[in-house]
Amino acid sequence: MKDGVYGSKDMELDRVTYLLPTYTRYRVAVLDEIYKRIGDGFTVITLRERSLIPEQVALYMGSFPRRIVRGRPLVFDKEFKAGKGNSARVLLTPEMPFILNSLRPRLVISEAFSTWTITAALLNYPLVIYWEGTHYTERNIKPWKSFIRHLITKQTKAFLVNGYLSKKYLMEKFGVQEECIFEGGLCSEPPPSQVITSVNRGRNAQSFAEPVKFIFCGQLVQRKGPEHLLQAVALLNKRENLPRDFSILILGDGSDRDALKHRAEELGIANKVAFRGFIQPDCVWPYYAESDVFVLPTLHDNWPLVVPEAMSMKLPVLLSRYAGNSYDLVREGENGFIFEPTDHARLADLMALYIEDVSLIEKHGKRSAEIVSRYNPASAADVYLKAIDFAASRIEFKP
Missing domain, CATH: 3.40.50.2000 (Glycogen Phosphorylase B;)
Structure with a gap:
């Protein structure tokens, strides 16, 4: 519902910001669908990565509002390419916190336990985290990373996952309650x-x-x-x-x-x-x-x-x-x-x-x-809105 307000019962979420450093065209239809439901209070903050052509193409697709920040990622992916672990990305984007604060979101959606997620947590924004990892993909995670994730999990109001194995990981590794995890927020681009x-x-x-x-x-x-x-x-x-x-x-x-x-x-x-x-x-x-x-x-x-x-x-x-x-x-x-x-x-x-x-x-x-067939932009957006609605019920709003 595009009336600028979304929330649970008497809780209103009129400003939701999505921290999405990179995305390709398959995310555009879902982001547009979320924008239709939430309205102009929904904004995506993203990073311009000149080396990634598909991401550059998607950067200006769709109708959802976005703020494009300058910066660059440092990527460490030797183990990832060998199939032994995930890549590590450190986002060097000094202006992002200032843009985030200028939007004054009531809720922040962020991807994984990234640099931007950590920044939003340090700024004390209520979080919904989109998570894709499983026990297998995270099998070689360093103890210090696991410790940071435990800390951020405590501040997170809800999780979005794309499948059962990601849900299982959050529940067993970090003790996240099943009711806090919403499954099915991802889909491929529909074929012509x-x-x-x-x-x-x-x-x-x-x-x-x-x-x-x-x-x-x-x-x-x-x-x-x-x-x-x-x-x-x-x-x-x-x-x-x-x-x-x-x-x-x-x-x-x-x-x-x-x-x-x-x-x-x-x-x-x-x-x-x-x-x-x-x-x-x-x-x-x-x-x-x-x-x-x-x-x-x-x-x-x-x-x-x-x-x-x-x-x-x-x-x-x-x-x-x-x-x-x-x-x-x-x-x-x-x-x-x-x-x-x-x-x-x-x-x-x-x-x-x-x-x-x-x-x-x-x-x-x-x-x-x-x-x-059930993995489509409309159903994926439904999952996002359920997570947002649940998070709203767990936030103590201030005037």
């Missing part, structure tokens, strides 16, 4: 209607052309597990009597691209694997439409959005157990399977299922679309 139409017309058991097309979409770095996909493909390629051929489409770029191409040649599967390089987010949909099964053997991911993207395009999903959304989005044997990425034989077996019985592609793909 014309692409959906082409998928609806073309995908059925009779129309599947050989070969069966598997698609991987992600950075070509160790963390995303593309090497494990190649190893599984090599095993699959040695199988005799497969009823039809198959191919692998790899979308993405990264520091390991040349090494992976060389590895494909060593394994004798270069003729099976096509590397397409980086694809702009708004151009990825036709590649999903031309594919049959989505595969992600990631070693470390919070809630990878390529999964709901693929599901919205009616693709079955083969998803690593280390993807934070595996619990939320995969129903074993209904829309795909969860696997251990280092178990190459198991992944090859799962890929073979779809080659041997192509009717599973249509059946599992339809189920994927059903499961992911």
